[in-house]
Amino acid sequence: MRVLVRELGTYIDEKVMVKGWVHRIRELGGISFVLLRDRTGMVQLVYEGKVGFTQESVLSVEGKVRKNEKAPGGLEIHAEHTEVLAQAHADLPIPVNQEPEKLSLEALLDNRxxxxxxxxxxxxxxxxxxxxxxxxxxxxxxxxxxxxxxxxxxxxxxxxxxxxxxxxxxxxxxxxxxxxxxxxxxxxxxxxxxxxxxxxxxxxxxxxxxxxxxxxxxxxxxxxxxxxxxxxxxxxxxxxxxxxxxxxxxxxxxxxxxxxxxxxxxxxxxxxxxxxxxxxxxxxxxxxxxxxxxxxxxxxxxxxxxxxxxxxxxxxxxxxxxxxxxxxxxxxxxxxxxxxxxxxxxxxxxxxxxxxxxxxxxxxxxxxxxxxxxxxxxxxxxxxxxxxxxxxxxxxxxxxxxxxxxxxxxxxxxxxxxxxxxx
Incomplete structure (x- = not known):
């Protein structure tokens, strides 16, 4: 059963399923850190090696919830199984993971x-x-x-x-x-x-x-x-x-x-x-x-x-x-x-x-x-x-x-x- 990001604090060291959009992908030393976004917030996913999906792809992810003070919200999920529900094309017209003030109002409305x-x-x-x-x-x-x-x-x-x-x-x-x-x-x-x-x-x-x-x-x-x-x-x-x-x-x-x-x-x-x-x-x-x-x-x-x-x-x-x-x-x-x-x-x-x-x-x-x-x-x-x-x-x-x-x-x-x- 799906767990929302805001509920993860009650599932420490337990296996959960989360679903949402890929907000950001960061690769560091053979590890991929992925921010997953749902309607209640964001959580960091941890993968071994590179991932095969793009920013804004829609995922269903299963894994264990771990405490990590350096992660957003102090929690992360070590991904064990990932299903790509919808793969997003890589040519996003505007970035979704930066402050909207960096874009003009016209750009925001043209790409509403x-x-x-x-x-x-x-x-x-x-x-x-x-x-x-x-x-x-x-x-x-x-x-x-x-x-x-x-x-x-x-x-x-x-x-x-x-x-x-x-x-x-x-x-x-x-x-x-x-x-x-x-x-x-x-x-x-x-x-x-x-x-x-x-x-x-x-x-x-x-x-x-x-x-x-x-x-x-x-x-x-x-x-x-x-x-x-x-x-x-x-x-x-x-x-x-x-x-x-x-x-x-x-x-x-x-x-x-x-x-x-x-x-x-x-x-x-x-x-x-x-x-x-x-x-x-x-x-x-x-x-x-x-x-x-x-x-x-x-x-x-x-x-x-x-x-x-x-x-x-x-x-x-x-x-x-x-x-x-x-x-x-x-x-x-x-x-x-x-x-x-x-x-x-x-x-x-x-x-x-x-x-x-x-x-x-x-x-x-x-x-x-x-x-x-x-x-x-x-x-x-x-x-x-x-x-x-x-x-x-x-x-x-x-x-x-x-x-x-x-x-x-x-x-x-x-x-x-x-x-x-x-x-």
Missing amino acids: MISIRIPKIRSIFKVQSTILKGFAEYLRQQGFTEIKTSKLIGSGTEGGTGLFSVEYFDTRVYLAQSPQFYKQAMISSGLERVFEIGHAYRAEKHDTPRHLNEYVSLDVEMAFIETEHELMDLEQGILNHIFRLVKEENGEDLDVYKATVPTEEEVNRIPRVTYDEAKEIISREGGKKVFDINPEGERILCDWAVKEHGVDAAFVYAFPRKKRPFYAYPEGQKTRSFDLLFRGLEITTGGRRIHQYEMLLEALPKFGLTPEGLGGYVDIFKYGCPPHGGFAIGLERLTQKILGLANVKEASLFPRDRKRITP
């Missing part, structure tokens, strides 16, 4: 089928898996129901811009920018609290370290709220749960990146400032007057939060109406909406939504929209919709900022941007 074998890169997606687990786990504990909605839609949720069009039999449809309309339908169905983990698409011609055209959106919608601050409270609870799980389950992965997660105390003291207050802080701290919050302003505001509140994050709320979608709940020329900035980057957008039918009809023409153009969406409000709101967290951005990655594409398994549609 191979670069995801690099242990340090795999750590990114182990952390990401825990983020997904923590997000869903916490919301279920709070009485939320998970939903899955269509990504083929007849019109855009943000007013029709930034949409990818798709031929759908004899008509044209679009890839969804968000599940917003469906989330609102479901809270109005009586479920009250829903969440979705799914892809979202933005046909924006950005080519920056912070943008993807396809990303995973962690969406939440909740009925019977009064203000956007209830949503900020909920997000703080979600993040505390996620950060606690990542610290517990991904300590080694964090260490690989010399990364840390905020403590519960730090998350609970994230400051909340209005959009106008944020501009004043950015102007003062940055030494020049600003009229909007751009990426540089986001970094400055987070630096201020570290200095004044001891946490590298800030909520910004009360955004101008012209900067929010038509469904954002208005309050004069402002809206009951918010962003969360984390380590210098916006990772969340959300807020309270319009729920009154008449207010919605009044808002639509201001954004160049009509009830007819939105299909059945207006029926949600025509037939009784509770006060509600929600938000969406960008999975890749959150992963990027936890680990301190330079580019959000590193946090996407198979990123899609203006230039990349393969692999």
